[in-house]
Amino acid sequence: MSRFEEIKNLVMGLEADFEKFYSKGNQAAGTRVRKGMQDLKTLAQEIRKEVQEKKNAG
Structure with missing residues (x-):
């Protein structure tokens, strides 16, 4: 959930x-x-990869 907090903090x-x-x-x-929007895009892509890896592992 800390990744979500990172996104919220970046946007705010x-x-x-x-x-x-x-x-x-x-x-x-x-x-x-x-x-900032480029940083958001990069962070979102990292999170997408993380979610995909967890989904494939489990």
């Missing part, structure tokens, strides 16, 4: 940058959002 950590980018047009915040 991006909230302020989403607000800055979409409401105020802050370009640097947009860069941070893009990086």
